[in-house]
Amino acid sequence: xxxxxxxxxxxxxxxxxxxxxxxxxxxxxxxxxxxxxxxxxxxxxxxxxxxxxxxxxxxxxxxxxxxxxxxxxxxxxxxxxxxxxxxxxxxxxxxxxxxxxxxxxxxxxxxxxxxxxxxxxxxxxxxxxxxxxxxxxxxxxxxxxxxxxxxxxxxxxxxxxxxxxxxxxxxxxxxxxxxxxxxxxxxxxxxxxxxxxxxxx
Numbered sequence: 001x002x003x004x005x006x007x008x009x010x011x012x013x014x015x016x017x018x019x020x021x022x023x024x025x026x027x028x029x030x031x032x033x034x035x036x037x038x039x040x041x042x043x044x045x046x047x048x049x050x051x052x053x054x055x056x057x058x059x060x061x062x063x064x065x066x067x068x069x070x071x072x073x074x075x076x077x078x079x080x081x082x083x084x085x086x087x088x089x090x091x092x093x094x095x096x097x098x099x100x101x102x103x104x105x106x107x108x109x110x111x112x113x114x115x116x117x118x119x120x121x122x123x124x125x126x127x128x129x130x131x132x133x134x135x136x137x138x139x140x141x142x143x144x145x146x147x148x149x150x151x152x153x154x155x156x157x158x159x160x161x162x163x164x165x166x167x168x169x170x171x172x173x174x175x176x177x178x179x180x181x182x183x184x185x186x187x188x189x190x191x192x193x194x195x196x197x198x199x200x201x
Contacts, residue, residue: 003086005056006030006048008078012063019101019122021072024060028078032107033139035128037169037198040078053091064098073098073121080105082112088119106149107141113149114156122161125150129166129173130184138172147188154189164190168197 006029014023027040029048051059060074067073073095076088081102092100099121106113106125116123127146129135135143153162164185168178182195 003084003090004050004052005084005087005091007051007056008048010059012060013066014075018075018077018103018124019072019099021070021099022063022066023072023075023099023101024063025075025077026056026060028076028081028084030083031078031080031105032083033080033105033141035139036137036172053087053094056091057094061095067095067098071099073100075101075103075124077103080108082106082108082116085112085115085119089115092119105139106146106153107139108145108149110145110149110152113152117153117157122163123153123157124163124165125153126165126167127181127185128169129177130181131173131177134169134173134177138169150185151188159189159191162190163192163194165194165196168195170198 008027008029011025014025017023018025082104088100100119101122101124102116102120103124103126105128127150128138130143130147132143135141150164166178166181166185168175178195182193185193
């Protein structure tokens with residue numbers, strides 16, 4: 001039986017949001033974190049539609065010309081993208097000329113990161129914070145796996161193709177603590193850092 005992806009939604013024609021060129025965001029269910037200000041709680045609550053690699057390809061290939069002309073492709077997010085490695089290994093051969101990007105918190109087994117580095121062209125890593133206590137309070141999880149995987153990724157993948165997101169999170173960290181996290185990921189090898197502020201309603 002072919003691997004399936006727990007599809008929640010598809011957003012087409014994104015520009016300069018998930019990497020270079022025109023991209024399509026494919027959102028999937030499942031996440032190992034329980035972030036306090038999660039912007040997409042559907043990944044935990046909504047019943048996804050399982051699709052095979054061929055079925056997903058049939059839905060997104062409409063933008064093949066845009067992807068080829070602009071150097072764009074598919075960004076897998078959600079949720080945690082790297083929970084579905086069997087699917088990506090089957091999907092990649094269907095679209096060898098597209099760029100594939102994974103949005104990830106890296107709080108996954110190292111094996112998933114190793115496999116992902118062979119498939120994806122770029123990564124967007126949402127690291128939240130490099131302070132273990134802040135990370136635990138905000139996500140409910142231990143920071144160690146994410147940082148260890150980030151170090152591995154910088155050592156085995158082009159750092160220029162890894163964007164690390166470091167947010168200022170109201171009620172959880174300060175501007176100074178955000179900058180400390182920026183400095184820490186720089187020291188680990190990050191060259192592309194997106195420092196921004198969460199807007200909490």
